[in-house]
Amino acid sequence: MSQPRYDVLAIGNAIVDVMSPCEDELIEELGLARGGMMLVDTERAHELYDAMGPAREISGGSAANTLAGLSALGLQCAFIGQVADDQLGEVFAHDIHAVGIDFDTPARPGPPSTARCLIFVTPDGQRTMNTYLGASQFLPAQALDEQLIASAAVLYLEGYLWDPEEPRAAMRKAIAAARAAGRKVAFTLSDAFVIERHGDDFRALIEAGQIDILFANKVELAALTGKPDFDAGLAALAPKVPVLVVTRSEDGAVAIAHGERHEVAAETVSHVVDTTGAGDLFAAGFLAGYARKASIHRCLAMGAVAAAEIISHYGARPEADLKALIAEKLG
Amino acid sequence: MSQPRYDVLAIGNAIVDVMSPCEDELIEELGLARGGMMLVDTERAHELYDAMGPAREISGGSAANTLAGLSALGLQCAFIGQVADDQLGEVFAHDIHAVGIDFDTPARPGPPSTARCLIFVTPDGQRTMNTYLGASQFLPAQALDEQLIASAAVLYLEGYLWDPEEPRAAMRKAIAAARAAGRKVAFTLSDAFVIERHGDDFRALIEAGQIDILFANKVELAALTGKPDFDAGLAALAPKVPVLVVTRSEDGAVAIAHGERHEVAAETVSHVVDTTGAGDLFAAGFLAGYARKASIHRCLAMGAVAAAEIISHYGARPEADLKALIAEKLG
Numbered sequence: 244m245s246q247p248r249y250d251v252l253a254i255g256n257a258i259v260d261v262m263s264p265c266e267d268e269l270i271e272e273l274g275l276a277r278g279g280m281m282l283v284d285t286e287r288a289h290e291l292y293d294a295m296g297p298a299r300e301i302s303g304g305s306a307a308n309t310l311a312g313l314s315a316l317g318l319q320c321a322f323i324g325q326v327a328d329d330q331l332g333e334v335f336a337h338d339i340h341a342v343g344i345d346f347d348t349p350a351r352p353g354p355p356s357t358a359r360c361l362i363f364v365t366p367d368g369q370r371t372m373n374t375y376l377g378a379s380q381f382l383p384a385q386a387l388d389e390q391l392i393a394s395a396a397v398l399y400l401e402g403y404l405w406d407p408e409e410p411r412a413a414m415r416k417a418i419a420a421a422r423a424a425g426r427k428v429a430f431t432l433s434d435a436f437v438i439e440r441h442g443d444d445f446r447a448l449i450e451a452g453q454i455d456i457l458f459a460n461k462v463e464l465a466a467l468t469g470k471p472d473f474d475a476g477l478a479a480l481a482p483k484v485p486v487l488v489v490t491r492s493e494d495g496a497v498a499i500a501h502g503e504r505h506e507v508a509a510e511t512v513s514h515v516v517d518t519t520g521a522g523d524l525f526a527a528g529f530l531a532g533y534a535r536k537a538s539i540h541r542c543l544a545m546g547a548v549a550a551a552e553i554i555s556h557y558g559a560r561p562e563a564d565l566k567a568l569i570a571e572k573l574g
Numbered sequence: 575m576s577q578p579r580y581d582v583l584a585i586g587n588a589i590v591d592v593m594s595p596c597e598d599e600l601i602e603e604l605g606l607a608r609g610g611m612m613l614v615d616t617e618r619a620h621e622l623y624d625a626m627g628p629a630r631e632i633s634g635g636s637a638a639n640t641l642a643g644l645s646a647l648g649l650q651c652a653f654i655g656q657v658a659d660d661q662l663g664e665v666f667a668h669d670i671h672a673v674g675i676d677f678d679t680p681a682r683p684g685p686p687s688t689a690r691c692l693i694f695v696t697p698d699g700q701r702t703m704n705t706y707l708g709a710s711q712f713l714p715a716q717a718l719d720e721q722l723i724a725s726a727a728v729l730y731l732e733g734y735l736w737d738p739e740e741p742r743a744a745m746r747k748a749i750a751a752a753r754a755a756g757r758k759v760a761f762t763l764s765d766a767f768v769i770e771r772h773g774d775d776f777r778a779l780i781e782a783g784q785i786d787i788l789f790a791n792k793v794e795l796a797a798l799t800g801k802p803d804f805d806a807g808l809a810a811l812a813p814k815v816p817v818l819v820v821t822r823s824e825d826g827a828v829a830i831a832h833g834e835r836h837e838v839a840a841e842t843v844s845h846v847v848d849t850t851g852a853g854d855l856f857a858a859g860f861l862a863g864y865a866r867k868a869s870i871h872r873c874l875a876m877g878a879v880a881a882a883e884i885i886s887h888y889g890a891r892p893e894a895d896l897k898a899l900i901a902e903k904l905g
Contacts, residue, residue, distance in 0.1 A: 263672075264893075292668060293668075295668075295672065296672050296673075297633065297642070297668075297669040297672045297673055297891055298665075298668065298669060298672070299630050299631065299632045299889065300630065300631035300632075300665060301630045301631075302628065311628070329660075329661055330660055330661040330662050330687065331661050334629075334631060337623060337624075337626075337628075337629065338628040338629060341594075341626065341627045341628045341629070342627075342628055356661065558630065560628055562595075
């Protein structure tokens with residue numbers, strides 16, 4: 244097995260977030276699933292955009308956000324995802340290149356346009372996401388360069404990408420390529436609604452020993468295992484993956500690695516502005532530690548610091564110097 | 575003279591800001607005019623964008639920012655400006671509609687694309703702007719609806735729009751229409767470099783009594799009058815306009831209205847994040863007071879509060895509730 248060129252290669256939806264603060268009432272009026280992610284079609288996307296206040300556009304996408312964190316922490320990263328050949332596609336590509344991530348999946352001639360996630364942020368900082376997948380759902384299996392996959396120590400995949408058919412096939416191919424090359428496969432469950440739709444696939448992958456590191460939050464853990472009790476869910480899932488990492492918002496996070504349980508408290512945040520990207524950046528902090536062979540406890544602590552940074556401002560890409568922040572908080 | 579339908583109608587560049595924090599060194603490396611605004615062509619825009627870190631897109635444009643402030647303060651506003659028929663054009667239109675401003679200048683089939691302003695924000699919060707005018711420079715004189723202009727109590731124009739030829743002609747037409755309808759004309763000088771290019775035009779307009787309310791900062795005052803001394807500049811310009819408003823950053827602002835001088839201190843801001851839009855929002859606060867027939871002192875104080883809000887966060891459109899903020903600070 245040759246020395247990997249990349250620490251982490253991620254495959255994910257290539258999305259630009261369209262973010263706007265809103266009052267709680269609007270979430271109800273629009274019939275949105277508060278705190279969750281819903282897929283929307285063109286018509287619904289227009290309807291929601293029309294109802295949205297003034298917004299700002301910031302590159303997003305779950306796995307891409309995680310990579311941005313990893314890159315900020317000094318890891319070598321590459322991204323595979325599908326944008327359209329349009330202005331938002333250029334924005335996405337610019338922002339990911341600007342943080343030093345290799346990304347050269349060719350833009351797809353439109354329509355549809357580059358994916359957008361319409362994010363309503365309520366005064367408590369909670370985000371409610373409505374994703375128009377656009378070009379992102381057409382990531383073809385051919386876009387996956389098996390040599391590229393083999394050249395990364397960790398392949399990181401987001402559950403969100405399981406929704407559209409073409410990327411789902413592409414991811415299965417990617418997992419096979421990574422395993423054949425003896426690389427690790429990390430997977431984030433992304434969202435409870437995604438698990439409702441694709442839980443059987445996820446459970447089959449896990450049972451088959453295809454996943455080395457699994458990220459979930461407590462709601463996703465319950466959805467996947469069918470066990471509402473947190474510890475029961477952990478007990479059911481942990482034996483099936485070498486490393487299981489479960490976040491639980493302000494209650495910190497738990498990892499069970501090779502049978503041993505570790506916990507970390509959440510970092511205190513004086514004012515939660517926008518929770519978008521909290522899970523993505525927790526994964527970034529954890530994986531950065533993992534790639535550097537830090538103790539599981541330190542991996543968790545790094546995740547907590549990165550997540551605290553992201554929820555203290557708008558947008559799901561880090562703004563502060565994460566490296567300095569971790570050095571300051573954790574030494 | 576019929577009752578005006580709008581408090582303020584503005585004509586300005588329709589621009590989406592592309593904003594990114596940067597270190598001071600980058601400003602030098604790129605040969606940028608720190609704190610100023612430079613016009614850039616497609617090639618230079620690409621070069622600068624490539625050198626820029628991860629960015630966020632927020633609707634901007636000087637006069638449009640002022641209107642966003644006026645609308646937040648409860649005034650009825652309309653905007654005329656040229657976007658292209660592209661994604662950034664949709665973003666601009668969405669954001670201006672979302673704050674309740676009427677805007678229906680038809681999008682122009684591209685190319686060129688909607689105007690972008692690449693804004694580098696240094697750690698002191700200073701912004702250095704590089705504007706690719708794109709579609710904005712093709713605002714045709716026909717886009718001006720003379721009835722619309724006649725229906726607004728104040729016509730507000732930005733000096734920036736004097737650079738491209740077509741909008742310059744359109745603005746002359748607009749001034750004539752507003753004056754013919756007995757409306758007030760407000761003008762902001764925008765930038766010292768714009769005055770270098772078009773100072774003769776601006777001076778001629780002022781000498782001809784075409785401008786009722788003139789906004790400038792201290793650098794622009796010096797550039798327009800040729801007098802580096804602040805008071806000498808004021809003394810030279812004030813007799814030529816009924817209301818002259820000059821901002822001077824942390825030293826507050828001065829207005830000379832019908833021969834009487836008024837001053838206001840700057841509002842204290844605990845941390846200046848990004849000065850983009852400070853002048854635009856000062857003008858918004860001032861004009862909002864003016865439209866409601868507040869005292870000149872209160873107009874200045876409202877300008878100071880609105881400017882302080884805008885420099886405390888990224889972007890040139892208000893985020894806090896300006897009305898509440900003014901009530902809280904000024905009663």
